[in-house]
Amino acid sequence: MAGNNPNAKLMNLTLKVWRQKNMNTPGQLVTYPVKNISPDMSFLEMLDVVNEELLVKNEDPIAFDHDCREGICGMCSLFINGRAHGPERGTTTCQLHMRSFRDGDTITIEPWRAAAFPVYKDLIVDRAAFDRIQQAGGYVSVNTGGVPDANEIPIPKTIADKAFDAATCIGCGACVAACKNASAMLFVSAKVSQLAMLPQGKVERKTRVENMVAQMDIEGFGACSNTGACAAECPVGISLENIAFMNREYLTAKATSENVA
């Protein structure tokens, strides 16, 4: 079947891919020449092609995380040529297309690097720390049923829109991978801001920020030194304002802590 662009030229590339058998074995970059890559392929489809070739040669395919391939589930997580999710701004790895590369390019592919994200295999890391931070307070404590009618909680559109912007974080971890300190501030602040801005989340805002930040520290993420690399690499454009907002939340919460423990 012909592609979008019938005249598109196929590319030959050199891949340098991080291969690591499991958590306990050291890894290394391995070089793979790849041929006849269409610019219309997505980056992951290019890796699919490489993997099919490896399989046929009885070689272990390159393990990488992915699922929706639509830029929304946050599962894909490749560090491409030194950048989280590769060279295009506002784009997840799965939405990156080969037309962003040139014939003859060498492409280095590594996993997210962070102490809190240990490598399981090849390009797959363990991001459970993110879930544990959410479990520490990323919710409004309401049970199913017995809640007021939805329109009894009017929310100014400007606030609702801002909360929505923060809520679009896909939990990919690119912010951590991009940060030289492996800080998770952008990820944590996105949830803290979303809920603190909304009336529903205000009741628990102090304990929430304290508990989520405490969990973030326990997980071993680094401190924030305001370089902004996280927001620059965030595929959905989570704003640095959220970090500033969370810092204020945190200071207020600490000053008048409601944590009894």
Added chain:
Amino acid sequence: MILDSKIPEGPLAEKWEKHKFNVKLVNPANKRKYDIIVVGTGLAGASAAATFGELGYNVKAFCYQDSPRRAHSIAAQGGINAAKNYQNDGDSVFRLFYDTIKGGDYRAREANVYRLAQVSVNIIDQCVAQGVPFAREYGGLLANRSFGGAQVSRTFYARGQTGQQLLLGAYSALNRQIAYGKVKMYPRTEMLDLVMVDGKARGIVTRNLITGKVESHSAHAVVLATGGYGNVFFLSTNAMGSNTTAAWRAHRRGALFANPCYTQIHPTCIPVSGSHQSKLTLMSESLRNDGRVWVPKTIELAKKLQTGELRASDIAEADRDYYLERKYPAFGNLVPRDVASRNAKLVCDEGRGVGASGLAVYLDFADAIKREGLNAISAKYGNLFDMYAKITDENPYESPMRIYPAVHYTMGGLWVDYNLMTNLPGLYATGECNFSDHGANRLGASALMQGLADGYFVIPYTIGDYLAQMPSDKVSTDHPAFKEAEQNVQAITNKLLSINGTRTVDDFHKALGQIMWDYCGMARNAEGLKFAKQEIRKLRAEFWRDVKVIGVNEELNMTLEKAHRVADFLELGELMVDDALNRNESCGGHFREESQTPENEALRDDENYAYVAAWEYAGEGNEPILHKEELKFENVKLTQRSYK
């Protein structure tokens, strides 16, 4: 076997209230003595698991991704329906019920659909209380839009990311219960078998996707919320990992599979761009509110568009065929999905398709941009336009989008009664995994509604009725039934690893997908279906002879994971074909060429086919056994759907 749908007596509008009163309750102090397994933590599973935890049950929840937040519910764009009538435009529970029954082409149960419409209003309240940031008007109240051809504005949305926001809401409720210790979460864990003890579902066998460890989990009830099986076609809008394995293995243990041939092919997806294609991307249906669908009037012009000699803008207004507006003046571009998809196929089959492959039609926003301005259109669809541009390298503000139908949703699934229990006691199915509420065709924005209705507001009541009637004694995972299931899983794995053939799993999956798409896709006929059945059987035999799966079980082995899933798709595919062959009528997403009106519209046969086809597994190599649940319509009149 007699299929008892357990629909409560009484008038339609009172059934659910009465039933809730009649169900047995588990004493609050006793709830902690019962364990519930929930497989799948998308909207249907996460909402159920969280609610069970709140009620006091002990829950074990499973998903194959690294986090529950990544279930494919996250990808839903357009919105969620609810009969709130906030817009005062004449919506009501009955109207939502009626639209859903009619949209499903009269192949769903009235009582289930009515209940769905009833609880739809509670879902919105619940989500807002959780902090889900739905779209709002300047006055601060919730905004709605009309979606998928509905004549009222009842769809709630969060820009083009409604599924994401709803799932993150359910995920937050789940996280709260995980933190309390009421839910134990097992991510990167795949269910590979169901365990039946004394005729009751009492547990599952799983494989840890990191270590390969095969493990048993025991409980008093098992809920499957594992999503749809659209990936049987290889190419679909589902996630790469979406599968039928949990449902299929339960089917092999005796759970009936209902209406497997009902597949929804969504009209607005980005067309296939080459043989490397790994999945298809949906462009939300909401685009049809403003976009106009057209192809050129002649094959000659289409040819020139295909080769790139002409561009869309070169085609004069008089040479364009806005075929939906022409054929369906009342609904125009907003006809239901099945009608829009079939018509796209028709014009492409005539040779009037566009794009390099000729398998695409235009969705044009030029008039809408002229009418409302670029900014207004960008505010409504900006993220979708950006996604389109990223994938195709074309700018939809300047030239029309190219779209083509793609497999999107499966209405079929495990058969369940009114309580969402399968025919196996203690085994439940919720969300897209069951067959329940959408008949032969699902309306836009109704799957999110169903998943959350099942999980938050239906199963928490109905499961209590079952548990209240059973002792709280636990079954040990040393029980022979668990050992047998573990050995079964191990045996399949060993077999897959020992073949060491020449064809890859993806290769088989693509071949299966092609058969399904060609013969059991948008149009089906008896001859093609019979041929497909033979082809699938041959392919399956070849799979077990020649598939290449390397590595070992005791490691992260993505090829092995896929092989398990594709092995099940190869069986399900045949059942879909059997079901499509049996149903010698057209209804909703199932179009039999033998059964159409003179204008090529789907022609139902209510006299002979107003039933649910529930299939029983009869063992390897044997033909499945058909059980029929007659559908009774007491509150709506069956009419031929017409959108003229």
